[in-house]
Amino acid sequence: MHELGGLAEESFRRSGRRVTIIGHSMGGVIARSVALRHPVAVRHVITLGSPLMTSRGVMPESVRITALYSRSDRIVRHPGALARDPGARNVEVRGSHVGLTGNPEVYRLLGSLLHTPQPS
Numbered sequence: 001m002h003e004l005g006g007l008a009e010e011s012f013r014r015s016g017r018r019v020t021i022i023g024h025s026m027g028g029v030i031a032r033s034v035a036l037r038h039p040v041a042v043r044h045v046i047t048l049g050s051p052l053m054t055s056r057g058v059m060p061e062s063v064r065i066t067a068l069y070s071r072s073d074r075i076v077r078h079p080g081a082l083a084r085d086p087g088a089r090n091v092e093v094r095g096s097h098v099g100l101t102g103n104p105e106v107y108r109l110l111g112s113l114l115h116t117p118q119p120s
Contacts, residue, residue, distance in 0.1 A: 004021070004031075004034050005034045005037050005038045005041075008021065008034060008038050011041070012041035018041055018044075019041060019042055019043065020042075020045070020046065020113075021042060021044075021045050022045075022046045022047075022048070022110065023045070023046075024048040024050070024100060024101055025050055025051070025076065025097065026051070027050070028045070028046075028047025028048060028051075028067070029054060031045045031046075031047065031050075032047065032059065036057045036059065036060075039060040039063050040062075042063050043062075043063065043064065044064040044065070044066070044116075045059070045064070046066045046067075046068065047065070047067045047068065047081070048101065048106060049069060049073050049076050049081050049097045050076065051080050052080070052084070053079075058085060058086070059083075059086075059087075061086070061087065064089070065087075065088045065089070066083070066088070066090075066113055067081055067082055067083035067088065067090045067091070068093050069081035069082060069091070069092060070092065070094060070095050070096070070099075070100065071092065072095060073096065073097045073100075074096065074097060075097035076097060
């Protein structure tokens, strides 16, 4: 986690642009934790089937969080993958837990989310 936070900080220092971190399953929990510790460097956290019900702390307003989840997920069952932070966006997709990583619907959503301009 410290290494990912360091990478986010370094990328921000080099480019001047805040990063987006995408995490599947526990990777989403780690991404959220990194954003809590490095909100200046992280602009957006996108989780795929992540057990966000285990997460602590409130995401700063400066960091967007989008949780993609599936009611068919038998590993992280609904509503366990929903982001509860103020301003969080929860998007339901079809598919299994592991299937989220190769789901064309998920990739279309990721393309749209990543294309969103970064606020000044």
